[in-house]
Amino acid sequence: MNHPHPHKLCEVADLHDLHDEITGLRRHIHQHPELSFQEVDTAALVADRLQEWGYAVTRHIGGNGLVATLRAGSSTRSIGLRADMDALPIQEETGLDWASVKPGAMHACGHDGHTAMLLGAAKHLARTRHFDGTLNLIFQPAEEAGFDSGAQKMLADGLFERFPCDAVFGIHNHPGVETGTFMFRSGPFMAACDTVKIRITGRGSHAARPHLSVDPVVAAASLVMALQTVVSRNVDPMETAVVTVGSLHAGKASNVIPEFATLELSVRSFKPEVRELLEQRIRALVSTHAESYGAQASIEYLRGYPVLVNSEAETDFARSVAEELVGPEKVIAPFGPIAGSEDFAYFLQQRPGCFLRVGNGQGKPMLHNAGYDFNDDNIPVGAAYWTRLVERWMPVKPG
Template sequence: MSHAHPGHLCEVGDLHDIQDEITAIRRHLHQHPELSFEEVDTAALVAQRLEQWGYAVTRHIGGNGLVATLRVGSSARSIGLRADMDALPIQEETGLDWASVKPGAMHACGHDGHTAMLLGAARHLARTRRFDGTLNLIFQPAEEAGFDSGAQKMLADGLFERFPCEAVFGIHNHPGVEAGTFMFRSGPFMAACDTVKIRITGRGSHAARPHLSVDPVVVAASLVMALQTVVSRNIDPMDSAVVTVGSLHAGKASNVIPEFATMELSVRSFKPEVRELLEQRIRALVSTHAQSYGAQAEIDYLRGYPVLVNSDAETDFARSVAEELVGPEKVIAPFGPIAGSEDFAYFLRQRPGCFLRVGNGQGKPMLHNAGYDFNDANIPIGAAYWTRLVERWMPLQGE
């Protein structure tokens, strides 16, 4: 039985009859989180449901990734929709009935909700089939990996060669904005993210004989402050950049000056030339700063995700679909840019498309927070959005 009406594009209300079913899946995934590269049970559950609904499912793309394909009609048009599946190494503190049962792991970024929204759309599209073309649903592992991530591994496995997509779209929830509000930005939208690991080697000594040491703690402490000048005194104030010292470790006892100290930085930028300048300045500053104290510095500069760049035409299209669905008053464009990073950027390097945000609710905990939970009110909204996007991208002939 078809749930489509002639000439009817998907509305949020069309998903209400399956909302409880999809919400139950979301909460099951939340309760049983799996970290990057470990999404075995999550992928199995997703694949099983998709096959039940009539999709051709290809497993083990880039590890635990999978693609579900549904062909309707004869059009050569195609589209890719992506959801991420992995969780984070955080101990949950929500106290919810569906809180994580796995110690030290939780869905603190809403990937359980992203998966559920796409599953909701998959369920509805399978029963309505109001499109003409090829639909590829991409369920991606290891977005949180930071390096050699799930997107990179799926692409290395020939994702777009095996599953052609004219364009690709992805969505992420956004705490602090009212649920059901969509946010868009053309061009650079999310930052490139690099990680810098620094080891400062000095000379250890007794705490009572500091003159016999080269104290790496003093070097590291001074370096933390010096690094604050990289952005403020090297980057054009009209450009955005972030240098954060997120980790600093040295010594184990109060009466011992240790031999070495370690630091880790998170470096974010929105332009290739700014990214290059940040690396140059950080390398030079760290090296010469350590030498000025008589210490040595080893620098491991790890390039992470690139800048996420949304293509103009596809972003305009995606925004127009949101305006149709929820009204212009619930669409923010342009929004951002956002200093967070996202490996969907790799997909957008190979295909045009748009990565967008949907509000997770005002006054809600931020992402990567032990008190975070995905807002289930977004499930029918996100699922209806994906469905209408497909219906608009690959319309039935004569519409």
């Protein structure tokens, strides 16, 4: 799929004149974060700008989602590029001039930057229109929801039926890797993620009379340790899985044995059979462990995002575009797999495509950290990458 006029393909320098404008948009979005399913102002800002630049914008797809469409030439080819817009329920501690003004909410995952990179590409593509086909820009809400997410809701609203895409691509920043470095992997790339909510019910008592109680704290503490054996003793050592107890709550006073204890788990895997095994073993351990202490347990097992699987041809194509743009020395392939999860996986279940990563800088705070901030140096790089990807996917006919 070589472009007939390689010298016309977008370079990073072509986006430098937009850097200040798009950085300003990014920092405004960062300063005014909106949590999953609440992205009203963010979506309105994005939609208004895209309309100003000549896109046909359809709002309220799957809630606050929107799609901006631009056509050029006469080709029937089409492509979808996706950016997520929602923030996280974290109190920001960066001290930056553009830090969040909303208590308990911040862009700690870089969705403000993902949105900005795609907006930069959108403006440049609108002024050059150096492609032949249909471009669909997908701005998605509620990626951080965990289940019943923005991707699912946009698909349920007929996303790909209303806006056909031959393939779909998405990008996520990656702290710890040099800015402007692109990372790719075909096949399973990011993990399936399930959430488990457990309640152990015992019998409360005075702390001085434990023999009259059924202590749910002891049962819960023992269960935490038992759960550590699921991966180490039940999953094939050649496979990848994670079982993390992220929440354990019981009681409010030192002299009271409480009635119940609650736990919440994050469970991650890369293969359906491993995912099934994890659920089977966790359910069995929860039930038998509680019973062994004379307590009762209830369990809510919530299936979250599936494994994100990149298609081989589209990943090879996306990688080749990055190598052209920044050079092979700034491309890592294969990279991962990554134990984090991503609801872009649902898009890839319906269309071929690739989800890739771009470095956010070495020595920078990790994602979902109160000290995190998206690296604005990525804006022209990411925008140029999206632009060139479109130009190469839907090349202008010679002559």
